[in-house]
Amino acid sequence: MTGIGEFAISGLICLGAFFLFVGSLGLAKLPDLMRRLHGPTKATTLGIGSMLIASMLYFLLERGSLSIHELLITTFLFLTAPVTALMVAKAYILCDKKSRKQLPPTGRKSGWAVIDGPQAEGPAQD
Amino acid sequence: MIAFACTVAIFAIGAAMLLNLYRLLVGPDTPTRVLALDTLVINAIALVVLIGIYYGTEIYFEAALLFAMVGFLTTVAYCKYILRGNVME
Numbered sequence: 001m002t003g004i005g006e007f008a009i010s011g012l013i014c015l016g017a018f019f020l021f022v023g024s025l026g027l028a029k030l031p032d033l034m035r036r037l038h039g040p041t042k043a044t045t046l047g048i049g050s051m052l053i054a055s056m057l058y059f060l061l062e063r064g065s066l067s068i069h070e071l072l073i074t075t076f077l078f079l080t081a082p083v084t085a086l087m088v089a090k091a092y093i094l095c096d097k098k099s100r101k102q103l104p105p106t107g108r109k110s111g112w113a114v115i116d117g118p119q120a121e122g123p124a125q126d
Numbered sequence: 127m128i129a130f131a132c133t134v135a136i137f138a139i140g141a142a143m144l145l146n147l148y149r150l151l152v153g154p155d156t157p158t159r160v161l162a163l164d165t166l167v168i169n170a171i172a173l174v175v176l177i178g179i180y181y182g183t184e185i186y187f188e189a190a191l192l193f194a195m196v197g198f199l200t201t202v203a204y205c206k207y208i209l210r211g212n213v214m215e
């Protein structure tokens with residue numbers, strides 16, 4: 001393996017570990033859940049993407065075979081991280097009764113769907 | 127050089143998992159605990175991939191993929207349970 005490839009793989013591994021640690025530190029240190037969501041959804045996703053790119057590069061340079069398992073895992077994690085963040089935020093809005101007064105208005109006739117439930121929008125349908 | 131980077135990264139991810147475990151045990155409300163569990167699963171995936179690089183085998187990728195799928199499903203099921211009081215309706 002060439003020296004440049006080895007250097008690049010080591011750098012990507014260290015970058016990924018750094019961002020994973022920063023994401024977990026944000027989860028442990030920030031004061032409430034809406035702020036804690038930033039760490040795991042952004043920094044941790046970036047870290048694991050970097051780690052999987054390092055793994056793909058390693059098997060490409062070491063074995064000479066392109067493995068697409070990592071792309072599969074990366075795509076899956078990048079698709080599911082926003083869905084997870086949305087579900088956790090919705091659960092937090094439902095659970096935390098103190099912060100309900102701070103919610104901004106929706107700008108529509110019905111309120112927040114998590115609290116009030118779905119209501120009919122626009123002209124009535126029959 | 128790659129082995130040294132893997133060792134450093136394994137220690138960093140171990141520290142990150144300890145922080146997640148702290149938030150999982152201390153966390154004041156249930157959604158925080160769900161988020162900590164999800165982050166713990168993502169860190170576990172990173173650890174599995176790193177072990178695959180360290181030993182130079184490709185057999186750990188299926189484990190990482192299964193971890194990703196099961197972690198997402200458990201998070202969504204927990205949130206669904208908090209939101210609706212039921213998982214399957």
